[in-house]
Amino acid sequence: MSDKSEVVLDTPEDDALLARLRKVAAEADPAPPMTYELARAAFAMRTLDDDLAVLVHDSAEPGQEIVGVRGTDEVRLLSYDAPMVGLELQVVARGSRRSLTGQVIGPAADAVVVETAGGEQVVHPDETGVFFVQDLQAGRVRMRLLVSDGVTVTTPWTAL
Amino acid sequence: MSQVSVTELLRAAEDGDVAAWNSLVERFTNLLWSVARGHRLGGADAADVVQTTWLRLVENLGRIQDPERLPGWLATTARHECLRTLRRSGRELPTQTDDAFDLPDTGAPLDSGLITEERDAQLWQCFEALQPRCQRLLRILLADPAPSYADVSAALDLPIGSIGPTRGRCLDRLRALARERGLSLAGLHTGNEGATS
Numbered sequence: 001m002s003d004k005s006e007v008v009l010d011t012p013e014d015d016a017l018l019a020r021l022r023k024v025a026a027e028a029d030p031a032p033p034m035t036y037e038l039a040r041a042a043f044a045m046r047t048l049d050d051d052l053a054v055l056v057h058d059s060a061e062p063g064q065e066i067v068g069v070r071g072t073d074e075v076r077l078l079s080y081d082a083p084m085v086g087l088e089l090q091v092v093a094r095g096s097r098r099s100l101t102g103q104v105i106g107p108a109a110d111a112v113v114v115e116t117a118g119g120e121q122v123v124h125p126d127e128t129g130v131f132f133v134q135d136l137q138a139g140r141v142r143m144r145l146l147v148s149d150g151v152t153v154t155t156p157w158t159a160l
Numbered sequence: 161m162s163q164v165s166v167t168e169l170l171r172a173a174e175d176g177d178v179a180a181w182n183s184l185v186e187r188f189t190n191l192l193w194s195v196a197r198g199h200r201l202g203g204a205d206a207a208d209v210v211q212t213t214w215l216r217l218v219e220n221l222g223r224i225q226d227p228e229r230l231p232g233w234l235a236t237t238a239r240h241e242c243l244r245t246l247r248r249s250g251r252e253l254p255t256q257t258d259d260a261f262d263l264p265d266t267g268a269p270l271d272s273g274l275i276t277e278e279r280d281a282q283l284w285q286c287f288e289a290l291q292p293r294c295q296r297l298l299r300i301l302l303a304d305p306a307p308s309y310a311d312v313s314a315a316l317d318l319p320i321g322s323i324g325p326t327r328g329r330c331l332d333r334l335r336a337l338a339r340e341r342g343l344s345l346a347g348l349h350t351g352n353e354g355a356t357s
Contacts, residue, residue: 014331017345018301021287024280025302031193035207039185039214043178046218060248140212157215159244 050144050154053082058158076160082153085109085145091160098136098160104129104145113144136160167227174221185214188231191303192238195315198299199242200292205249209241231307235300235315279343286337294330301327 057079073094080087086105091098102112104125112123114133117140125131141160145153164183172180192213196206216237217224224230287295300312313320338345 011328014328017331017334018298018327020280021283021298022302022304022306024284024287025194025299026304027280028284029193029197031189031210032203032207035193035210036185036189038207038211039189040182042211042214042218043173043181045215046176046221052219052223140215154219156219157212159212159248 047144047152047154050152051082051084053080053085053087053145053153053155055079055156055158056081078158080143080155084151085147085153087143087145087153087155089143093138093160096138098138098141100133100136100160102131102133102143104131104147107147107149109145109147111146113146115142115144116140165228166230170221170224170227170230184217184230187305188234189214191231191235191300191305191307194299194303195235195238196242198296199239199246200295201242201245205245209238209245212241213238229311229314232311232314235307235311236317239315239317282341282343283338283345286334286341286343289337290330290334294326294333297323297326298330298334 055078057077059075059077073092076091076093078089078091080089084106088103088105090101092101100114102125104112108127109125109129112125112131114121114123114136116136118137121133123131123133138160140157142157143155147153164180166184166187169180169184169187173184189210192210193206196209201209213234217234224233226233287298290298296316297312297318300307300315307315309320309323312318312323318326335345
């Protein structure tokens with residue numbers, strides 16, 4: 001797939017050494033079969049008609065103030081934004097367990113589907129849009145907000 | 161050997177074609193793995209980066225602006241996930257400006273796996289002794305199929321004009337390491353490949 005039109009200083013010796021290294025890399029360090037299996041399976045996670053929310057703030061990113069440590073618990077704040085709706089999330093980490101407090105901002109959400117590698121659970125926000133998820137296993141999580149007028153807004157997968 | 165274009169595969173996958181999706185996975189998983197390993201991530205972290213990158217593509221199906229540039233998009237996404245992983249684990253982030261070609265690599269050695277030829281094993285050890293910046297660039301260039309320089313440029317956030325010269329310097333460095341270790345590269349390049357599967 002290399003673009004032949006590019007002007008570079010590659011010598012035949014370099015090309016040959018690189019070709020040899022490519023062969024060795026394929027032997028010494030191939031992508032494990034499991035990575036292919038998981039990648040194929042990812043296609044089933046498609047949510048065709050959902051609006052995608054964007055992660056606009058994450059206190060775990062560098063340059064952000066450390067939100068707080070309560071005893072052995074760490075607190076992380078995330079904000080997601082979509083055209084119609086927002087989601088504020090507070091994640092309390094204790095070891096490999098996570099407790100979430102979320103608030104849906106904007107239109108009322110009938111339900112929030114919390115998806116993890118291990119499955120999904122449905123929670124129902126109260127009239128202020130607040131919901132709780134207790135004792136989640138650390139890992140990749142995404143949330144699908146079922147907003148009242150039939151719209152579903154999905155967050156990206158986020159490692160919590 | 162005619163291949164269906166990336167654009168066609170992506171469009172078909174967007175229309176729900178599982179076979180097209182699987183073809184994309186077949187074609188580019190090795191590239192993503194190479195990006196992760198080039199950043200010196202261990203096996204579990206590298207696998208996680210690959211998986212996250214494919215999930216990002218699933219989320220963004222129908223939103224990819226420039227389908228021909230999909231390999232670059234995938235590799236860039238993978239690099240961002242690598243940097244996130246490195247930050248989380250408190251490891252030092254790679255810098256583009258670090259021109260210290262003699263900095264020793266401090267990452268954990270990769271498993272050299274089942275290398276049949278002793279000389280290949282030694283060559284790979286030399287590769288792993290290269291400075292991180294060289295490993296990042298060369299490892300992605302070693303992906304099969306090899307990415308275009310435009311994709312590498314996007315993936316590593318390097319000016320496209322710097323890739324060729326840096327590649328040359330890194331390979332020279334590799335040759336020097338081989339010499340230091342008494343490994344002869346003569347005939348290695350063209351060596352008979354007939355016994356490979």
